[in-house]
Amino acid sequence: MSGRAVTITEVARHAGVAVSTVSYVLSGKRAISADTRRRVLDSVRTLGYHPNAGARALASRRANVIALVLPLRAGMHVPVLMQFATSVVTAARQYDHDVLLLTADEGPDGIRRAAASALVDGLVLMDVELHDTRVPLLRDLAEPSVLIGFPADTSGLTCVDLDFARAGALCVEHLAQHGHREVALLGAPAVVYERGTGFARRTWEGFTEAAAAHGLTGVALPCEETFEQVAAVVGELLDTRPDLTALVVHNEAAVNHVLGALRQHGRRVPQDIAVVAICPDDIAERSSPALTSVLIPAEEVGRQAVRLLMDKLEGRTVPEGTLLQPRLTVRDSTAASGR
Amino acid sequence: MSGRAVTITEVARHAGVAVSTVSYVLSGKRAISADTRRRVLDSVRTLGYHPNAGARALASRRANVIALVLPLRAGMHVPVLMQFATSVVTAARQYDHDVLLLTADEGPDGIRRAAASALVDGLVLMDVELHDTRVPLLRDLAEPSVLIGFPADTSGLTCVDLDFARAGALCVEHLAQHGHREVALLGAPAVVYERGTGFARRTWEGFTEAAAAHGLTGVALPCEETFEQVAAVVGELLDTRPDLTALVVHNEAAVNHVLGALRQHGRRVPQDIAVVAICPDDIAERSSPALTSVLIPAEEVGRQAVRLLMDKLEGRTVPEGTLLQPRLTVRDSTAASGR
DNA sequence: CCCCGTTGTCGAAGCGCTTCGACGCTCTCA
DNA sequence: TGAGAGCGTCGAAGCGCTTCGACAACGGGG
Known part of the structure; x- marks a missing residue:
């Protein structure tokens, strides 16, 4: 490597054409003869x-970069966040865009800075x-944005997410079909509900x-994430509700603790009690027994978010809300339950 | 917001000075009278x-962006990765840089592209x-880079990491001090060792x-990450080694399974068996009992990586390897052990 | 009192690219 | 056979910024 980088001028000289011709070959915005195209591409390669x-961003007024704004707050399950992030990066690359990582600790200013400096063309x-608090800002930003998750008022925005209400319902329906009459939901830590996190409430x-x-x-019930607290909640539930035969767990970090607590209380899954989780597949599969679950389709959500953003960048209009339909995968934690 | 963005020309006109003067006020690269500076800054603000x-990148040949290259492979503990990532972003912002996220699935080409297009000034x-496989590429890239983790041959590179060998030793020393005579290490999944992951081997x-x-x-012993597999390894260990009185666990995902397995086998921690973990503090604290642990100082590592990169960008020479010293925090999983 | 070094400001030349308008061809159709 | 319509290519004008050299204005030392 080393030295100065190759410029379009050098490519043009090497191929014996004008700079603008090289540019058009590369962008495909004007017709170019097959012969010229081949020569230019050869020069580019050699x-x-x-x-x-x-330079490209300056001249074209497009940076070909989008911002990914990550929070990092208590109670969020990090691996799922990471799945979102990587799928956003992968999807963005498919549209020839890169991804700039912005974290919440710079606050709304960071978003404004990245947008106003034309560092990025749009935001996820x-x-x-x-x-x-970031939502009002987005509304009057010139750059388009897409939200993963739904704020209370979605007007003027573009939001994508799993249909968590449907996910919660799907778990119940599955259990109802298997004859369960009394069920409990173990959710996120209390703080998550208090904060007003849409997906937790909707589930x-x-x-x-x-x-x-x-x-x-x-x-x-809300559910904290240490083994002791989980065990306490589970114990309480088992003691006070003798007819309880099924649990829905919507808390990635607590899932294994729940199973541990049930083991400790001598309850077998699924014979004594059925368990359905709302979590990524790898967690469900790695538990013992493997859990019937509704997965968080992080990869799909990320891809859709990018697709919507690209549509907006092209000037197309997109729906305000996009809800992805959940699917339930039956595994060992409810299968044998024939009551 | 809306409309076209404000340019330096408009600021200059508004403040009644030349464009270059505005630039110098903002960069501080030439002396400017207090009065002019104030007027310019006022215009900037209003x-x-x-x-x-x-435009800035083009003219100054500095994008003020660094790349963060994430892998995403089996057996890596994602929350720790995320801690690295956020600390890199935060540290970069302190040097007025942004972070571009690159994932492994584009391979070395992604790195080359980002570097050659001057999208980024350096890489972590x-x-x-x-x-x-990325290491040879880095060696002949014009852009400076810093590695988190040590490859076999570090010549010509800059690497930072926790001193994992020392971390492993520290756990042993702590246990030795408490009178333990037979100890076991439960490590990462076998695949991680086979792949040649430095930190796992060094521990x-x-x-x-x-x-x-x-x-x-x-x-x-290597240690897989499902409860069943962990329970099997732990059971085997307890059966074949009656004098075993302490476990060192270097596997974030398996830690809780280990505790669950010990519970299942009727062993109390720390009375019957002591446990030391090498993991982030939050995991250690959230376990029951809270675990004596050597923490992975992700935040510190990320910050150092950025600092080293900035030094290289400024043309300063930096050491090839930087090892961070581990510290052991005593909690409940070894404290009471008086044997 | 003259010269020279500072200090503060300006103008202009790029940085490497995109894009617009122009222009010379070659075809086609009347 | 000549006008008109593409087609393929070129040159030049920026995009918004940084930075270099120039140059007034001012003071201090010989």
Whole structure:
């Protein structure tokens, strides 16, 4: 490597054409004869030319970079966040864009800075709360943005997420079909609900409503993440609700503790009690027994977010809300349950 | 927001000075009278001026962006990765740089592209293997880079990491002090060792050598991450080694399974068996009992990596290897052990 | 009192690219 | 056979910024 980088001027000289011709070959924005194209591409290859990103951004007013705004707050399950992040990067690359990582600790200023300096063409925000302080900012930003998660008021925005209400309901329906009459939801830590995190609340509501609709007794509880606290909640539940035969767990970090607590209390899964989780597949598969679960389709959500953002960048109009339908995978933690 | 962005020309006009003067006020590269400086800064503020990143990069040949190259491979503990990532972003912002996220699935080409296009000024690579294919590329890249983790041959590179050998030894020493005579290491999944992941191997070696040095019987085993597999290994260990009184666990995902397995086998921690973990503090604290642990100082490593990169960007020479000293925090999983 | 070194400011030349308008060809159709 | 319509290519004008050299204005030392 070393030395100065190859410029488009050198490529043009090497191929014996004008600079603009090289540019058109590379962008495909004007017709170019097959012969010229071949010669230019040859020169590009032999010289090892890479267009200068800054110059390109300056001249075209497009940086070909999008921002990914990560939160990092208590109670968020990090591996899922990471899945979102990597799928956003991968999807962005498919549209020939790169991804700039912005964290929450710079606050709204960071977003404004990146947008105003034309560092990025658009934004993807993760883990949006019901009353997110970043939302007003997005509304009057010139750059388009897409939210992963739904704030309370989605007007003027573009949001994508799994349909968590449906996910909660799906778990209940599955259990109802298997004859369970009394079920419990173990959710996120209390702080997550208090903060107004949409997906946690919506699961809760979906669970509660579906239980009512199917005539089940359903109780929903927040759930902390240390073994001791989980064991306490589980113990309490088992003691006070003798007819309880199924648990829905919507808390990645607590899933294994729940199973451990049940083991400790001498309950077998699924013979004594059924368990359904809402979590990534790898967690469900790695538990013992393997858990029937509704997976968080992080990869799909990330891809959709990028697709929507690209549509907006092209000037196409996109729907305000996009809800991905959950699917339930039956594994060993409910299968044998024939009561 | 909306409309076209404010340019330096408009600021200059508004403040009644030349464009270059505005530039010098902002960069501080030439002396400017207090009065002029104030007027310019006022204009900047009232107009809401943000320098265009592309133009700046083009003219100054510095993008003020660094790349963070993430792997994503089996057996890596994601939350730790995420800690690295966020600390790199935070540290970079302190040097007025942004972070571009590159993933491994584009391979070395992604690195080359980002560097050659002047999208980034330098690179931080995470989770480097002993024989990493990206390393030769880095050696002949014009852009400086810093590795988190040590490859087998570090010549011509800059590497930072926790001193894992020392971490393994520290655990042994702590246990030796508490009178333990036979100890076991439960490490990463076998695939991680086979792949040649430096930090896993170095912990193993540090553990083994320290055990020998202190006259302890020490056995080291890889450890998979499902509860069943962990329980099997733990069961086997307890059965075949009746004198075993302490476990060192270097596997974030398996830690809780180990505790669960010990519970299942009726062993109390720390009365019957002591446990030391090498893992982030939050995991150690959230376990029950809270674990004596050597923490992975992810935040410190990320910060150092950025500092080293900035030094290289400034043309300063930096050491090839930087090893961070581990510290052991005593908690409940070894404290009461008085044997 | 003259010369020279400072200090503060300006103008202009790029940085490497995209894109617009122009222009010379070659075809086609009347 | 000549006008008009593409097609393929070129030159030049920026995009918004940094940085270099120039140059007033001012003071201090000989």
